[in-house]
Amino acid sequence: MPDHTYRHDPMTGVWVVVSAARAATVRRDPGSLPELDGPCPFCPGAESETEATIAAHPARGPWQIRVVSNRYPALRPEVREVPRFTRGHARAAVGYHEILIESREHTADISSYALDHLVDVLRMIRERLAWLESRPGVRHVVVFRNRGVRSGSSQPHPHAQLAAVTVDVPEPRRRWEKAVEARRRDGATLLDTVLTRELAEHDRLVEVGDEAVSLCPFAPRYDHEVWVAPLRARGSFSAAGDDTLRGFAAVLQRAVRAALEVSGRCAYNLVWRLPPTSHRVDPAAFWYVEVIPRGGTTAGFELTTGTSLVAASPERSASAMRALAGQRARGTGAPSDIL
Ligand SMILES: [Zn+2]
Numbered sequence: 001m002p003d004h005t006y007r008h009d010p011m012t013g014v015w016v017v018v019s020a021a022r023a024a025t026v027r028r029d030p031g032s033l034p035e036l037d038g039p040c041p042f043c044p045g046a047e048s049e050t051e052a053t054i055a056a057h058p059a060r061g062p063w064q065i066r067v068v069s070n071r072y073p074a075l076r077p078e079v080r081e082v083p084r085f086t087r088g089h090a091r092a093a094v095g096y097h098e099i100l101i102e103s104r105e106h107t108a109d110i111s112s113y114a115l116d117h118l119v120d121v122l123r124m125i126r127e128r129l130a131w132l133e134s135r136p137g138v139r140h141v142v143v144f145r146n147r148g149v150r151s152g153s154s155q156p157h158p159h160a161q162l163a164a165v166t167v168d169v170p171e172p173r174r175r176w177e178k179a180v181e182a183r184r185r186d187g188a189t190l191l192d193t194v195l196t197r198e199l200a201e202h203d204r205l206v207e208v209g210d211e212a213v214s215l216c217p218f219a220p221r222y223d224h225e226v227w228v229a230p231l232r233a234r235g236s237f238s239a240a241g242d243d244t245l246r247g248f249a250a251v252l253q254r255a256v257r258a259a260l261e262v263s264g265r266c267a268y269n270l271v272w273r274l275p276p277t278s279h280r281v282d283p284a285a286f287w288y289v290e291v292i293p294r295g296g297t298t299a300g301f302e303l304t305t306g307t308s309l310v311a312a313s314p315e316r317s318a319s320a321m322r323a324l325a326g327q328r329a330r331g332t333g334a335p336s337d338i339l
Contacts, residue, residue, distance in 0.1 A: 003313035007219035010194060011273070013178050014307055016219045022311035026223065031148050031267040031295050033156040041071075042101045042157035054098060055128065057120055064117065065124050066101045073097035074163055096132055096164040100124060101157065109147060109158050110270075111257045118249040119242075125160060125272075126245065130238035132164040133277045140165050140172045140276055143237070148267025150294040160270075176276050176284075183284035189234055191286035204314050206321045207254060211247020214255040216314035216321070222292045223312040224263040226255045226321070229288035236280035237272055237287040255291050258321035263293035263312075 003020040041049035044062070051069040058064065075095030102121050103113065110118060125143060132141045145160045146153035182190035198204055198215050206214040206226060214228045228251055233244045240248070260268060269292045275285035301309050 003316075009217070009219035009221075010182065010190060011175055011178060013174065014219075016221060016308040016310065017301075018220070018310050018313055020311060020313055022309060026296060026311050029295060030265050031150040033147075033266070034149050034154050036156065040106055040155075040157050042099075042155065042159060043106050044104045050099075050101075055124065057124055062104075064104060065121055067124065067128055068099050068101065070097040070099050070161070075165060091167070094137070094166045096135065096138075096162070098128060098132075098162045100128065100160040100162065102160060103158050106157050109256075110145075110253055111260065113253070115246075115250060115253065118253055119246050121160070122245045122249055123242075125162070126238055126240060128162050129236070129274075132162055133236065133238055133280060135164060137166045138164040138277050139167060140169055141274065142169075142172070143272035143274065145270035147269070148265075148294065150265070150267035151269045152294075153267075172274070172276060175273065176279065179275070179284045179286070180282075189284060189286050191229060191234070191288060195229060195231070204318045206258060206318050207251055207325060209247050209251045211244050212251040214251050214258075216318040218314060220310050220312075220314050221308040222294070223296055223310050224259050224293050224317045225310075225314075226259045226291040226317075227288050228252045228255050228291065229286075234283075234286045236274055236285060238280065240287075252289060252291075254325065255321075258324055259291045259293050261324055262317055262320045263295070265293045265295040267294040268292055269294060 003018050005018050006015045007018055008015050039046060039049075047053070051071055053063075053066055053068055055067040056063040056065065075093045075097050077094065077096055100121070103117070113121070129141055129143060132138060141162060141164045143160065143162050147158070179190045182193060186193050195213060199208070199213070204216045204218060206216065211232075212228055212230050214226055217225060217227050228248065230240065230244050230248055233240045256268070260266065271290045271292065272287060273290065274287050275282065279285055
């Protein structure tokens with residue numbers, strides 16, 4: 001019986017539609033990386049083509065990871081005048097927008113990084129996030145990664161972005177409302193409630209590691225979406241310990257590989273789900289990362305309903321990802337901790 005269900009996402013309170021009958025309409029175009037008009041400003045030797053370095057790893061010697069302000073920022077820290085006619089309806093777009101150049105290698109990506117390097121990247125994200133969360137007036141910090149044209153990226157060199165906003169924004173707000181409501185109702189953090197169910201049901205699990213778990217969410221917003229969540233760490237990503245980050249990095253790397261291979265796409269977004277800065281140590285606070293292969297369309301149904309229509313059943317996606325991991329583990333002779 002093909003999957004044909006409304007499914008409720010506890011993180012957002014939104015019903016999505018999973019319709020396997022739509023599979024025949026899904027584009028098979030794998031997508032591509034963006035092309036630059038000139039030399040890459042993120043490659044070693046082109047440092048003068050970006051804004052000044054905010055942070056680098058290692059702190060001395062040739063950088064392996066480098067953080068700069070976005071040359072084309074959505075938000076700026078300095079206050080600017082707004083046009084007279086917008087007074088009352090507009091405020092200066094005060095905030096921060098940083099680019100974290102993840103590697104010296106133009107063609108590298110998360111799936112090809114040495115694990116130690118990915119851990120260093122996550123540590124740098126943690127460091128910048130902690131700094132941005134502590135800035136006065138910052139309501140939300142968003143962390144994301146765009147890869148490939150279909151993800152919205154204009155830059156092929158691997159990089160992550162952090163943006164800090166000083167106004168309320170809807171997606172983190174509605175998620176926080178659900179987190180608080182669930183904590184009050186269940187006496188447990190919403191992520192724990194979700195993970196307890198997923199670990200019991202097994203169907204959507206991709207991998208269970210010592211520190212982190214990857215799974216295809218029950219009510220996905222995109223085909224072959226994967227969540228990577230810490231098993232125990234709560235609060236904000238900025239408070240994650242080194243052991244958590246190391247275990248998380250390994251599961252994240254395999255989740256990205258699996259999501260791209262099963263979806264047949266090269267474009268994807270990583271999205272960090274984080275609590276509002278003012279509630280980052282609240283008992284209801286948690287974090288996880290979504291891996292979202294991109295290439296589908298947002299058409300009239302999504303625009304009119306505000307919800308998602310996906311063709312790939314998450315149970316089938318997870319099963320395909322587990323099979324892939326089993327093949328890989330057998331191929332290398334490594335012990336498999338994939339379910
Ligand atoms: Zn480059």
